[in-house]
Amino acid sequence: MSTLRLEIVTPERKVYEEDVNMVVVKGVAGELGILPNHIPLVTPLKIAPVKAKKDGKDEYIAVHGGFMEVRKDKVVILAEAAELGQDIDVIRAREAKERAERRLADRASELDIRRAELALQRATSRLTVAGE
Numbered sequence: 080m081s082t083l084r085l086e087i088v089t090p091e092r093k094v095y096e097e098d099v100n101m102v103v104v105k106g107v108a109g110e111l112g113i114l115p116n117h118i119p120l121v122t123p124l125k126i127a128p129v130k131a132k133k134d135g136k137d138e139y140i141a142v143h144g145g146f147m148e149v150r151k152d153k154v155v156i157l158a159e160a161a162e163l164g165q166d167i168d169v170i171r172a173r174e175a176k177e178r179a180e181r182r183l184a185d186r187a188s189e190l191d192i193r194r195a196e197l198a199l200q201r202a203t204s205r206l207t208v209a210g211e
């Protein structure tokens with residue numbers, strides 16, 4: 080089966096680099112499945128798990144926004160933060176989720192609500208990728 084190289088990079092480190100059969104992401108305009116030889120593409124991503132299909136198995140990476148660039152046989156995702164399931168601190172994510180939910184319930188300023196919504200999306204994606 081043909082492959083493409085998937086790289087997920089943050090300002091701090093390379094989180095993932097593998098040859099995979101397919102990449103599924105949530106772009107701002109909807110879900111996108113990328114196979115080898117896809118046409119070149121650049122899109123912003125939503126805060127959501129990225130799925131890498133590899134040898135019949137699905138791997139999930141929590142990717143917190145950023146951009147995806149697709150070239151012939153390479154997908155590069157640049158994000159402010161991203162984690163593999165094994166690196167996710169579940170307790171920290173649960174606490175972040177509760178904090179965000181409390182802030183949303185308090186209905187503070189517009190800015191605080193937007194920040195809490197984004198924090199809630201990050202925490203929810205982390206818990207999903209960690210298998211919670």
Ligand code: ATP
Nearest residue numbers: 143160161162166167168169171172175198201205
């Ligand atoms: P928190 O409120 O717990 O800090 P956050 O969503 O505000 O969560 P980020 O700003 O997205 O955190 O991330 C800051 C750094 O901490 C990044 O390097 C990110 O990978 C890491 N990080 C955040 N939450 C977790 C977690 N639950 N498990 C592992 N790493 C995490």
